[in-house]
Amino acid sequence: MSWAASRAGSGGPRGGLRVAVVDYGAGNLVSIEQGLTFVGADVRIARTPGDLEDAEAVIVPGVGAAAPAMRRLARAGLVDPLLRWIALGKPYLGICLGLQLLFDGSDEDGAATFGVIPGRTVLLEDAPTLPHIGWNQVERRHEHALFAGLADGTDLYFVHSYAGRPDGAGADAITLAETEHGRRFVSAVDRGNVLGVQFHPERSGGAGIRLLGNFARWATALTAGAGAERSPVGAGGTAGSD
């Protein structure tokens, strides 16, 4: 399957970041594809391991429960390639269920998931309403290029009942942002080349689009060598170009 920009005849010199968006039948991919295209990325919807091969960044979106998602990913032969991708240190973003899959397992249906981040996906505690649907404040625990140009506490769109809870010694370092609904839960994680967000940037208006652009810049910098000399844009995005 070709890259979107090539399909549109605008590939080549434009050279947007090649982002593979993994499709395993878990809902709407139109918005994420459109959002990434809007910020200049070349998007491919990836359904087979081969679709990941010349990608520069991978996004695993998705809503719903973990067990059917894991089944579909396994059936498509995508679990091992995704784990390899992560192990190779390449840029990776999990959105909503895509974030939850990074943990060891899910309480929602007992599914074993990727085990990339220690901890489990658990039901939101003391939530006044479930599912947690709507715009809520995302409060950073540390700074990251992903949030460049966004005020701390920016409202982003959520739609979920479960969230991943990092566990063990590295939990604090991995927690990138938190949000409160009843109690606080982890709404973004950062483990080197792996980022995960519980909210939906592709459905979060201008703030979400900015975040997708930040992801593309961060991934470009990471691909170019840990944000070093070759990176055309600073990983901070707004930190001044040159």
Place this chain on the structure above:
Amino acid sequence: MLRRRVIPCLDVANGRVVKGTRFVDLVDEGDPPELAARYADEGADEIVFLDITAAPEGRRTLLDVVERTARRAFIPLTVGGGVRTVRDMRDVLRAGADKVSLNTAAVADPSLVSRCAARFGRQAVVVAIDARRVAGAAPDAADPRWEVLVRGGRDTTTLEAVEWAVRAAELGAGELLVTSIDRDGTQSGYDTALLRAITSRVTVPVIASGGAAAPSDFVAAVRDGGADAVLAASIFHRRIHAIADVKRALQAAGIPVRATQGVAA
């Protein structure tokens, strides 16, 4: 803290936004993606499309409209009207909707709610309930009851609205869109007693619909009715009030709303 949402509703017939009392005197109001994008810019927290043609031949048109809208407005999109099967729901989600609203088909076959929730997650399943006060019950009756109507308010059922709301949530609805048929199109305010009767019995979010006229009506739906989101059509379409006016009123009443940020990156 979770924000209360303000949601414009677009009634769509044959691929165009129409206005009028839901099903009669329809006036062409424009291209759905165009209007959705305008509302997104003006601070809408979500968009709801109700396909009121819902004739089999209109499905392709609707899916096209959904996709064009999803490509224009980067806010959540709920689509209702004519979804009768898990496959229908899949098609609408695949076209770019985030949630699908079930109404008549869910009343006819409640297992549809469970099957859709099992396949796509409950967060994607909205059950829309059209409710009418049972005749004879005074507006201030101590124990009001509401009956569920289907087919756009044309047919009565034997279901009681609050009981159906509770059951729908148990079956797997992740959200309820509650419309007062008595108030719809009357601009006499939401039926806050109906809303409160439902919000006090379920933990899923409830969207208030039917009767909005003034910004204070939206405040009442949240404060008195316990609604998590407030929906309106004509007052936004006719530019009687802007979404920002409604949000200002909510904020002034101490109700948290989203501060809007433009799409310009």
